[in-house]
Amino acid sequence: MKPQRLWHVGRERWGALRARRSRATRAAPSVPPSRISAADLADEALAGLFARPGRTTLTVIATVFGLAALVATLGLTRTASNRIIGRFDELAATQIIVSSKQAVQDAPTNEMPWDAPARLKRLNGVVAAGNLSKVDVRGALISTSPVSDPQGQTDLKLAVHAASPDLFTTIRAELGAGRLIDEGQSRRADRVVVLGVNAAARLGITDLDRLPAIRIGDELFLVTGIVTDVARKHEVLSAAIMPEGTARGLYGLKSPETVVIETRIGATKLISQQAALALRPDRPSGLKVAAPSEQPRVRDRVRSDLSLLFVLLGGVSLLVGAIGIANVTLVSVMERTGEIGLRRALGATRRQIALQFLLESSAMGFAGGVAGASLGTLVVVGVSAAQTWTPVLDPITPFVIPLVGAVTGLLAGSYPALRAARMEPVEALQAGT
């Protein structure tokens, strides 16, 4: 309601103003003022530019380089900082490891619950979680054969881990052969192991076709799978991994040693606050939560110092470009004195003359902006391709840069346009042909 009223008031005022103006002009018999349509003005300005294509191109080049440097700097800064974050992503930015603290004497135990993964998966932001514990095999050596070969080493000292079935998704294990540990094996305390690829190589196991088995001390385990790669917790590649239930039964594992959590990007801070409470609501302080530190920000600052230098460089080239446009437009105004006189004779006002030259210089700046944004984007893509980075560029940049160029051209053209507008038609007509 209210804005509508304001609008009416505005209209009335405007109407009154127009009435006053028309009364003032009516004192003399009215003559319609000279008018030029936007399309005609654009036509004339473009024709002025294309009259000397070579010179126009050369003039635009400095602007192109300035703006290209600006775009490339912005793009490469973003690309480089994105690369750092990208690496953190893979390794640590989404990883939390919870372990129990050493229990103080006479205090309640700090044991982790066996169902830790299930408890954690209820938290919003947790992608996967799984238990991983070292198994104390009391110094037992591991071998593939019951016979000791006096010539070579057959009994190896290998790490033995116990894992809950969900651990393998959490560490993004890639299975080379066989199958991973499942819930049933854990419940039944089956004597099975999954070998990390390095452990398998040391034991001389390359495939599972002949149903290989290993001995840990005197206990025999069937090898059911070989893990070839993991994204985190690389130590498991050199270990034998048995189901948690088996470790409890045979080696007296009391509780999971650590829980590995993968969170959604950006959720580590929240989850690290919630995890201990979810696992041990009675005694959250007994657990140690290791979340990634906020290091990338420091690096960002270092890089932004460097990019400031490039932005300055781009700014200087842009300034050089602007001076170039100003210079050429001024020369062009002087050369086209006769044309200016003619246009005045044909009915152009000073304002229309100024507008034409402003439009010409802005168009040069705009063209420089379009070419510069394209060139800068190409540089970002090219450098990224050479470095095998993912090119990142703010999507607004390629659209804003031509506007920056146009404004630069507008400012550069303002003095020459003023000079053109100030010319007296009679003198302009005499001066030029």
Next chain:
Amino acid sequence: MADQPPRPLIELRDVSRRYSVDPEVYGVRGVHLVVDRGEWLSIVGPSGSGKSTLLNIVGCLDQQTAGSYRFNGVDVAALRDEERAGLRSRGIGFVFQSFHLLATRSVIENVMIAEAYRDGPRRGRRERARAVLEKVGLGHRADYLPPRLSGGERQRAAIARALLGSPQILLCDEPTGNLDSANTATCLELFDEIHRQGMTIVVITHDPGVAARARRQVRMIDGVLSEA
């Protein structure tokens, strides 16, 4: 209003154009000049006599420092800059000694520029320009660039530009000054034809032959006008 005698198109009363005060330098002094619609007037006189100054005042490119000038009954001195420009764009066509054609635009585009400052419709502009070019006998050169034309052809292109949109008066400043006798003759025939169709023409010249073609001559000496 309707039964009043028709107003003259150009009415100069005691018009002077002073360039500086000390010493006093005049372009024109106390000029009385009335040009009726459909007249063909030539202004003759030696160079520096103030012919061009007078023409520039009549063409609203310059303003008198004293006296009054009415164009079609309108007091030009009372108009704003934009309105005088409007008067030029709609009412006046100029023809210059040096043609003033834009070298990088084709002949037809040079003619079309005349309509740009009139805010007229863009549609049909090329056709209108072509029609005027046909009228001055230059239809076959429409897409040529001016530097490839002969002097006579260039001046006809300039006349076509001046005629586009049918102005009320054609002001020509030494139109034949850069032309040989053959082209001068063609140009004058063109003026004859335009004049027959009712156009008011004012021609500045120092060529008696050109001046003689006009129906009326005035002489200008040292800024003072006298009927010849």
